[in-house]
Amino acid sequence: MxxxxxxxxxxxxxxxxxxxxxxxxxxxxxxxxxxxxxxxxxxxxxxxxxxxxxLPEIKTYKTSVKKPIRQKSYYCRLLFFLDQMRRAEESFQTSSSSTGLWPIVLEEELRALDYFQPVLGLPDTLKAKLLIPFREELLSSLQTKFKVNIQNFEFDFNVSLDAYNASEKKNWKPLRDGVEKDLNLYPVISSEVISECRSFIRKELVQMIRKTFPSLAEFDKPDPSDEWIPESNS
Structure with a gap:
């Protein structure tokens, strides 16, 4: 009391x-x-x-401070892998205007998270496991769709994960957890089709994010327009 x-x-x-x-x-x-x-x-x-x-008991309530989505572990984990990919691409022998398909996928996933603002509590993160096979299927379809515009490189997706987990006392799972096929395959797409490729990825990811996370079940805002930019990036 x-x-x-x-x-x-x-x-x-x-x-x-x-x-x-x-x-x-x-x-x-x-x-x-x-x-x-x-x-x-x-x-x-x-x-x-x-x-x-x-007299009725006086109840005390702890003030709950909602952690910004960009401080949530799930969001930070995606940023970590995105940073590793960008660093790796600096060593690739390819045009400076080309980019990997994986970074585009992660950029669009982060953009969707910024827009929809899911809670990313346990129910959301459990359902987020569905995004692992979804990303793999999306990458596979993109490699087929843009085959002539893609150059493949090798990239170890988990090269820095163990060291980071140990130093930061994290328990982050691999981005491609459970995947065994083409583990180090890293497709890079040429600049002339990046815009078309990004539009395709964006459309698919927005719908997937919206229907996957339980905390977005009552979300009634329209999908973000192509012109929408996260506040900190505007």
Whole structure:
């Protein structure tokens, strides 16, 4: 029970206590605050206990501060893998204007998260496992669709994950957890079809994010327009 900082005579009035009893309670409460309960007469102490027993408990509520989505573990994990990919691409022998398909997928997933703002609690993160095969299928279809515009490289998706988990005391799972096929295959797409490729990925990911996370079940906003940019990126 929270400590009372003032008497609760008004609460006793609302409970139907008489004006006389309420005033007696207030006087005894004030006296106890100044001189202590030990100096009250036995009958007065009994009356005060009776009055306080009749009062409803004062409940205290902890202020809940909602963590921004960009501080959520799921979001930060995607950023980690995106950063590793961008670093790796600097060493690839390819045009500076080309980019990997995986970074586009992760960029669009992060954009969708920024827009829809799912809670990313346990129900959401459990359902997010469905995104693993979804990404794999999406990448496979993109490699077929844009085959002539793709150059393949090798990239170890987990090269820095173990070291990062150990140093930061994390337990992040691999981005492609459970996947065994083409583990190090890293397709890079040429600049002339990046826009078309991104539009395709965006459309697919927006719908997948929207229907996958339980916390978005009542989300009634329209899908983000192509012009929408996350606030911190605008």
């Amino acid at each position: 929270a400590k009372e900082l003032t008497h609760r005579g008004d609460d006793l009035k609302q409970l139907g206590w008489s004006q006389q009893d309420v005033l007696r309670y207030i006087d005894l409460w004030d006296y106890r605050q100044r001189w202590g309960a030990i100096n009250l007469e036995r009958e007065d102490r009994r009356f005060l206990r009776k009055a306080e027993a009749a």
